[in-house]
Amino acid sequence: MMIPDERTGKHACVIAVDLGATNLRVALVTGTGIAERTRTARMPDNPSGAAAITGLLIRNIRALAPQEEIAACAGIGIGAAGPVDKNHTTIVRPPNIPLESVPLADPLTEEFGLPVRLVNDCCAGLLGEAYFGAGREYGTFVYLTISTGIGAGIIANGSVVAGRDGNAGEVGHLFVDSDYGLPCGCGGKGHWEGYASGRFLPRFYHAWRRKNGLTEERDVVFAADLFRRIRQEPDPPSHGFIRELGRINARAISDIIVAYDPEAIVFDGSVVLSNPDLILAPIEEYADRYLPLPRLTVSSLAGHAPHLGASVIAHGYRTRFGPVG
Numbered sequence: 522m523m524i525p526d527e528r529t530g531k532h533a534c535v536i537a538v539d540l541g542a543t544n545l546r547v548a549l550v551t552g553t554g555i556a557e558r559t560r561t562a563r564m565p566d567n568p569s570g571a572a573a574i575t576g577l578l579i580r581n582i583r584a585l586a587p588q589e590e591i592a593a594c595a596g597i598g599i600g601a602a603g604p605v606d607k608n609h610t611t612i613v614r615p616p617n618i619p620l621e622s623v624p625l626a627d628p629l630t631e632e633f634g635l636p637v638r639l640v641n642d643c644c645a646g647l648l649g650e651a652y653f654g655a656g657r658e659y660g661t662f663v664y665l666t667i668s669t670g671i672g673a674g675i676i677a678n679g680s681v682v683a684g685r686d687g688n689a690g691e692v693g694h695l696f697v698d699s700d701y702g703l704p705c706g707c708g709g710k711g712h713w714e715g716y717a718s719g720r721f722l723p724r725f726y727h728a729w730r731r732k733n734g735l736t737e738e739r740d741v742v743f744a745a746d747l748f749r750r751i752r753q754e755p756d757p758p759s760h761g762f763i764r765e766l767g768r769i770n771a772r773a774i775s776d777i778i779v780a781y782d783p784e785a786i787v788f789d790g791s792v793v794l795s796n797p798d799l800i801l802a803p804i805e806e807y808a809d810r811y812l813p814l815p816r817l818t819v820s821s822l823a824g825h826a827p828h829l830g831a832s833v834i835a836h837g838y839r840t841r842f843g844p845v846g
Contacts, residue, residue, distance in 0.1 A: 533595035535835035536582055536635070539828040540601040541642060542617035542669040542720070547581045549590070550832035554653045556825070560585050571623040578625070579632050596636040597629055598835025600645025600827040602670060607686040609639045609838075609846045616706035617670045617720060638834045640845055642666070643690050647674025647681065648833045649826030650787050651842055655818055659784045663777055664826070665692070667800070668790030670706070671714045675781055680843040687846055693718065697772040701728050713773040717766060719744040719792050729762050748796050758802060767803020775809035785816040789826055793819060
């Protein structure tokens with residue numbers, strides 16, 4: 522799949538950025554979607570300000586390639602944990618990054634002299650799947666990531682569903698529960714992300730144990746601890762918490778199905794990529810059948826969909842699936 526730069530029509534390299542709440546990945550990507558070089562860095566847990574994030578990003582791009590190679594790139598594309606402002610320059614009030622806003626386009630344009638194009642990370646992941654992954658098989662599908670946060674991108678009848686400001690697909694804030702009353706990072710209660718995201722899964726697990734009169738397990742701090750603990754059981758897929766998590770996930774998936782009627786839902790993100798057997802089967806069991814269940818599949822791009830999608834929008838917001846910005 523060749524992606525020409527909208528300004529020149531040439532298949533130039535680009536800088537692609539996947540800026541998540543936990544990790545930052547930058548890559549030098551060819552017009553055929555090949556990442557020639559990549560760098561990964563840990564995002565700061567408590568950044569002192571937006572400059573801490575832009576500084577980290579600039580340092581990693583500088584370390585990726587010499588200035589003459591950067592200057593020859595068609596542009597910089599960023600898929601970032603959103604929401605993104607309507608001008609596509611700044612992250613605003615991200616629930617998983619403790620800052621009010623993070624300007625990205627202007628500081629990077631000033632630093633590198635290249636056009637910088639920004640979309641939310643799920644839109645980037647959607648384009649990665651649509652151009653290079655499982656999405657090539659479908660005219661209507663949902664790209665869904667369950668990682669530090671939860672979000673989605675949608676292509677319906679061959680066109681991106683972008684929304685007013687490009688932030689359609691914030692499905693992590695679907696309401697899924699009124700029993701536990703757990704808060705989300707955005708401040709709301711009962712939101713899917715506040716239960717099933719990597720950030721909040723351990724808290725949900727402890728709440729489930731308390732509700733069922735079980736003792737606290739202090740060694741379960743991170744999502745990886747939780748799944749490691751459950752895999753120690755004789756029959757992990759039948760574990761009570763996995764079934765409860767499946768019911769929560771299925772409520773949100775049922776909403777996605779009736780909202781978009783997709784042919785497929787392509788799952789991505791560390792929670793699913795590391796535990797597809799414990800995540801997908803309970804969803805299939807508990808999801809509503811008001812509309813036919815779509816194909817539930819795991820991304821074949823091994824977590825690279827967001828930065829591959831960022832490489833697409835680095836060439837311009839006009840894609841073969843319609844405008845995204």
